Amino acid sequence: MTDLADLTIARAASGLRTGEFTAADLLEAVMRRATMTEAQLHAYLTLDHEGAATAAEEADRAFAAGQDHGLLQGIPIALKDNMCTRGVETTASSKILSGWVPPYDATAVARLRAAGAVITGKTNMDEFAMGSSTENSAFGETRNPWDTDRVPGGSSGGSAVAVAAGSAFGAFGSDTGGSIRQPAALTGVVGMKPTYGLVSRYGLIAFASSLDQIGPFARTVEDVVLLLEAVAGFDALDSTSIDEPTPGFGDALRTGVEGVRVGVVTELMGEGIDPEVRAAVQATVDRLADAGAAVGEVSLPSSEHALSAYYLIAPAECSSNLARFDGVRYGHRSSIEGTTEDMMSHSRAEGFGPEVIRRILLGTYALSAGYYDAFYGQAQKVRTLVRRDFEEAYADYDVLVSPTSPTTAFPVGERAQDPLAMYLSDVCTIPSNLSGDPSISVPVGVDADGLPVGFQIMAPALGEQVLFQVAAEVERLVDFQDRARLATSDEVKP
């Protein structure tokens, strides 16, 4: 019999309703999986056994009483540790927030609770979501279940790994420059960044406010849709949330790609892209063409500058967003004596890790008098150019495709000392953050080392329907069945 922890959300939801198993059974399965894998993977910072058990009991009681709050009722879901959870420690993997227990829930979290989801715990991440490997965590790195000598990608590495390893049925992360899609690609799961403003950012510890979006991880496109539907939609607590009714996305999953215009982004298929990755992506494109899609090549000429623009905009916003961590109202306070200014400066120096400090300094500099126009101002204009490129491309194509990451999972430590090399991990994913458009990564194969390759699909703003339509077809055509080594029953037996 299959381990319950390996079921899809859709399958689990149906089993809960037929009485095949209970929410408590599902929770037990993922917690058992966590017990077996966590020592090697460290996907979680906090496993909330107690809270999850209570939520599972409630879900089972609701089923027994004939109450159904939606398909996530009773489903164990993991949350990135930058999403505020009332009563459960939330640190964003930073020492500066170690021990902080939020007095409120993020809107997405509140919606998941209302939908009856069972929150298993908080997942590891790069500190304040700054990084592409989940090595920049103050509490130790997360490892890739396909090869524990490799990184899972980042910054939402813990969420990706929990889903890949079966210690959660689905998970949420945040994507500022690829932090959902890139780890999804490196761990062989589906990860999606919605249109900016589709999911409320209220309660998401901000990295770069104009780029951050919460989004789901799951093992299938259909599951990703279920997760997104539970959290999407206008929120009065987020001024930038889109005030329009959110359509259901489920219908898009079965419509095929006949006549859909698919543009392959030239700049993201050339130099700097690993040949095996390129080949897997090309093979997928060919299958789409065979399935009736109208495939062509499209250029995003500004995309080569997108990375540079991103590494000015994101640090600038973060330098201001992270100013609130000052040792006054919460979080770490230095024991060094002095004035309030000394207290703040030492608290911050002691509380932030090197990558966070690097970006705060970079952003502070980019915004400072005399440099604003040359750096931040110019980056904002490049952002306009990137958006224009996309607009022009979407005049001819319904979706654009590319690799999600230039490489498959890289060894732990390989890029840790070279910030620029690490930043290049995000070259394919950043353009969609700058434009605010939705984008998804779907696993389409493995390289010679048996490491998964992600296929990125991008669509125009609020184009989630066509995005899921193509993603579901890619999933069907590729029929990717490989599982992470640590998620197979041979490996995970105690």
Next chain:
Amino acid sequence: MKPGWEAVIGVETHVELSTRSKMFCRCPVDVDAAPNTACCPVCLALPGALPVPNEQAIEDIVKIGLALDCAINERSLFYRKNYFYPDLPKNYQISQYTFPVCEHGSIEIEAEDGPVTVGITRVHMEEDTGKSTHVGDGGGRIHDADHTLLDFNRAGVPLVEIVTEPDLRTPEQARAYGSELQRIVLALGVSDAKLEAGSMRFDVNVSVRRTGDPEFGTRTETKNVNSLRSLQRVVAFEIDRQVELIEAGGSVTQETRHWNEETAQTAAMRSKEESEDYRYFQDPDLLPLEVSEPWRDAILASLPELPADRRARYVEAGADAAAAELLADSRGLSSRFEEAVAAGANARTVAIWLTGDVVAHLRRIDGDIDATVLSGDHLAELSAMVEAGELSSSAAKDVLTATIDGEGSPRDIAEAKDLMQVSDVGEIEVAVDAVLAANADAVAKIADGDMKPMGFLIGQVMRETGGKADPKVVQQLVRAKTQG
């Protein structure tokens, strides 16, 4: 001011709006609540919290802008002003930089030396900080404090900043500007504008130059001036200080100063080692503000009458300028004035009563006009009685205070106190005849051209009538009957 010198003065005014909720969150605007009980994730800047702007605050700032004759930018932007200070929870203040909500306005003020037009550079929206209490041996002074306590109830209260052009020239003008601005804000009903409570406060920039010099001198900024009197005194002090300094061969340092009420002096604040670099950038958590033309027009249409217009109307109605100003400044007085005039009262008389006798009596009894029964109709009735000659103007004052004291309507009081004048000529004639008959000597003197006994005769008639005869009628009759 010392001859040969001229001062150049600009004022920045902060006004806390009296909206129900804060600028970016739903906490109540309640700075008197117990410390930190009017706080939420947003105004405490907890990780993950986001600001959502209060529509009413935007409407209020547009009102202020329109009242100050500003252009309202159809699109304006929120910026972050980045600086670390423990009373600023986010360590940045949401404010505006380029594209404030309102720009390019002006305001007319009346100073002792005549009317002045003061340019308004900009009116922008921002949020207030929390409140610091410095604890230590120095009695609450920051310099001697060994620690500081922070209450964030005030953090995030909507704050409007109004910046003038350097158009003011004298301490009196600065005060007149502050006073007129306070009147406007109160008339708009957007703030309680209490200077002593800090819901309206001034930062004042002063420089001096020799008369005729086209260049501005180096200016100082004195922060957090919290009364109109202090505003005037700060400017006067700074002018004298700067002129003395320059005349002694020194020069003015560009610096921030603070006003010490006790010593009646400004002093330099301890300066920071380097000037602040606020790293302004557009707040990515907030969308551009759009004040559409229809919205702007609707707000314009809803504006109440402004103090200057009201004063002009009162003068037009017959009040003198000083009374018009006093009336317009008081809701209680102006509403009664308007009612009385609408009911046909003599505006000049009622204005004098309200601003003189009524105010004096209220002060005596330490009362508020709205706690009394005095109505516009009372005033109109009283005015009509005086106009009709039924009541002398001195008797009217007694009736007025009795009315305020709740003794009844003016007519009832006048009758009850037997104060009604006799204006009936026939009735008075009887008394006149009797007096003339009894004082033949006096009558004879008048006939010889000696007018001195005239007053005596009139006095006798008034006594005869118990003081109730209309003096004008008495005078007429006595004159006619003695001079043939």
Next chain:
Amino acid sequence: MPVDIDIAKVAKLARIALTDDELDQYGHQLEDILEHAERVQALPTEGIEPTSHPMPMVNGFRRDEVGECLDPDSFLSQAPDTRDGQFRVPRILGE
């Protein structure tokens, strides 16, 4: 064009107390990153409007209504130092 950064000034502005060695190291790293970023400066962007928001939306207001505040204990209990219901910080001005 090599980038020259007054890293000590930047660190002070950002309120991060760093040792001289750390300043040196971060300074060099920033210079490398900014040299890379300088490529964006070469792009012709005259007349191009900057993008601050990905979505072309405006206002995002809420109505002037009062909502619930937090129980002070829920956040004061998380603070490093409090007294009498207030947050406490060391003296603000130096000796």
